[in-house]
Amino acid sequence: MKYVVLIHSNPQPWGHPTGDFVAEHQALPAEQRRQLNDAFETLLGELEANGELVGGQALGDPATARLYRWDDGAVVTDGPYSEAKEHLAGFFLIDVEDPARAEQVGRAFAGPGETVEVRPVMVHED
Amino acid sequence: MASSESPEHVWRREAPHVLGALARRYGDWGDCEDAVQEALLAAHDQWPGDGVPEHPRGWLVRVASRRLIDARRSQVARESREESYADHAGEVAEAPAERDDTLDVLLLCCHPVLTPASQVALTLRAVAGLTTAQVAAAFFVPEATMAQRISRAKKTLRDHGVGFGRVDPAELPDRLTAALRVLYLVLTEGHTASAGEDLVDGSLASEALRLTRDLHTRLPYDDEVTGLLALMLLTHARRPGRVDGAGDLVPLAEQDRSRWDAAAIVEGVGLVEQVLPRGRVGRYQLQAAIAAVHAEAATFEETDWVQVVALYRMLAEHFPDPTVTLNLAVAVAAAMGPEAGLAELAPLLDDPVLSGRHRVHAVRAHLLEESGALADARASYSTAARLATNVREQRYLNHRLAALDGQEAHG
Numbered sequence: 242m243k244y245v246v247l248i249h250s251n252p253q254p255w256g257h258p259t260g261d262f263v264a265e266h267q268a269l270p271a272e273q274r275r276q277l278n279d280a281f282e283t284l285l286g287e288l289e290a291n292g293e294l295v296g297g298q299a300l301g302d303p304a305t306a307r308l309y310r311w312d313d314g315a316v317v318t319d320g321p322y323s324e325a326k327e328h329l330a331g332f333f334l335i336d337v338e339d340p341a342r343a344e345q346v347g348r349a350f351a352g353p354g355e356t357v358e359v360r361p362v363m364v365h366e367d
Numbered sequence: 368m369a370s371s372e373s374p375e376h377v378w379r380r381e382a383p384h385v386l387g388a389l390a391r392r393y394g395d396w397g398d399c400e401d402a403v404q405e406a407l408l409a410a411h412d413q414w415p416g417d418g419v420p421e422h423p424r425g426w427l428v429r430v431a432s433r434r435l436i437d438a439r440r441s442q443v444a445r446e447s448r449e450e451s452y453a454d455h456a457g458e459v460a461e462a463p464a465e466r467d468d469t470l471d472v473l474l475l476c477c478h479p480v481l482t483p484a485s486q487v488a489l490t491l492r493a494v495a496g497l498t499t500a501q502v503a504a505a506f507f508v509p510e511a512t513m514a515q516r517i518s519r520a521k522k523t524l525r526d527h528g529v530g531f532g533r534v535d536p537a538e539l540p541d542r543l544t545a546a547l548r549v550l551y552l553v554l555t556e557g558h559t560a561s562a563g564e565d566l567v568d569g570s571l572a573s574e575a576l577r578l579t580r581d582l583h584t585r586l587p588y589d590d591e592v593t594g595l596l597a598l599m600l601l602t603h604a605r606r607p608g609r610v611d612g613a614g615d616l617v618p619l620a621e622q623d624r625s626r627w628d629a630a631a632i633v634e635g636v637g638l639v640e641q642v643l644p645r646g647r648v649g650r651y652q653l654q655a656a657i658a659a660v661h662a663e664a665a666t667f668e669e670t671d672w673v674q675v676v677a678l679y680r681m682l683a684e685h686f687p688d689p690t691v692t693l694n695l696a697v698a699v700a701a702a703m704g705p706e707a708g709l710a711e712l713a714p715l716l717d718d719p720v721l722s723g724r725h726r727v728h729a730v731r732a733h734l735l736e737e738s739g740a741l742a743d744a745r746a747s748y749s750t751a752a753r754l755a756t757n758v759r760e761q762r763y764l765n766h767r768l769a770a771l772d773g774q775e776a777h778g
Binding site (some may be wrong): 290291292294296336338364 | 482483484506507508509512513515516517519540723752756757758760761
């Protein structure tokens with residue numbers, strides 16, 4: 242079962258790994274930050290080794306986005322999609338055995354000041 | 368060798384035999400499997416242009432042995448043993464087949480220490496002789512991801528000390544059950560999934576049929592193997608009617624039965640009639656028997672629903688499973704009316720796992736619609752469509768929803 246893991250965050254300045262630039266994450270004791278990062282790295286390594294990681298990318302600053310809207314033709318504007326508290330900062334595509342495993346990934350990728358969204362990917366075959 | 372066979376048919380048929388020959392000689396099954404994969408790729412490059420060698424198995428064994436020895440030469444830790452491997456390469460190629468290894472390879476790929484997904488991937492590569500790229504294409508993942516999955520599966524086998532060889536007779540029934548489940552998964556996963564342009568017959572479902580037919584020639588007296596082969600044939604026979612010209616799903620009731628494969632139906636029904644009277648009934652025989660009842664009805668209206676219900680009741684009793692309960696509810700509704708079907712379905716709505724999936728709601732919506740409870744049907748269709756993760760099914764459910772709304776508007 243394929244899921245996309247969407248990392249919503251607003252690092253200041255924009256940077257990756259996002260946790261390093263998120264105030265709530267930076268405010269934690271060093272030991273706890275290390276533990277959170279280790280949990281993430283360990284699971285990411287595991288996903289890759291198991292052949293559960295299909296792909297993923299870190300995204301650039303939303304300020305560098307270009308938006309194409311429709312008004313009797315495409316109208317282009319620069320800048321982020323919304324004034325949201327969090328932006329899409331990166332994504333992973335995983336292919337796992339069951340929903341429980343997807344939940345495990347969501348929990349391990351979560352961090353203070355950020356939201357991780359796990360959503361099933363639509364398939365075309367029956 | 369039949370001259371009509373394509374080169375790909377030949378190397379894929381030979382793949383498990385080549386693997387068996389190497390594994391018996393050199394041990395370390397995982398390394399041998401990699402070497403065989405490289406030999407298949409070499410055949411892939413050379414045979415279509417140069418023609419199939421006179422002794423394809425010997426050719427593949429020679430190439431695979433060379434690749435294995437090259438790989439081992441580069442492993443410094445094993446340098447001291449390299450000479451003896453090199454000595455054997457010619458010998459293996461010329462040795463007559465000591466026995467048929469296909470079944471042993473299949474049982475190894477279906478070892479219980481592996482997850483079902485790993486069992487399927489490994490079976491397709493080591494038993495079916497597919498390339499990693501073809502297996503990856505069948506599951507819509509990058510080749511690197513699939514390669515990783517396969518090497519992890521082999522590492523798991525190695526870590527558990529599982530090697531190539533004869534399965535302990537005491538373990539055989541359980542291992543065979545696992546192998547049948549893997550073949551069944553290949554069928555269901557690969558119902559329309561294409562395994563790439565260069566696959567002979569384009570679909571994993573056809574591959575599942577080929578492997579099961581092969582297993583049946585080896586174990587003709589195992590009734591469940593026969594049952595699974597019958598189920599595959601009957602499922603395969605109905606494939607042409609499942610999807611319309613626009614790529615939309617067609618429900619069984621509306622399928623054009625003239626498009627079904629009559630020869631496959633005759634063969635499937637024949638196998639069911641052969642094994643059912645023996646009385647050693649298992650899940651695949653029962654599922655095949657149900658498929659046979661559907662296949663033998665000239666029209667949907669002529670389906671013998673009473674018999675279908677009886678068979679599903681047997682399945683539910685011996686092999687309880689939510690999918691069986693769902694199908695039983697559909698059959699009961701067809702035999703005795705939608706309210707009776709809804710009563711069968713009711714317990715599944717309380718199941719925390721199932722109620723989060725679309726199928727229970729989709730079936731319930733259909734039955735509610737049939738019973739005339741249109742507002743409830745609408746709510747169930749809407750829930751089912753939201754939960755569906757399959758584009759085709761979602762489109763179908765939304766289509767039913769729109770049709771209901773149209774009825775309400777005009778009704």
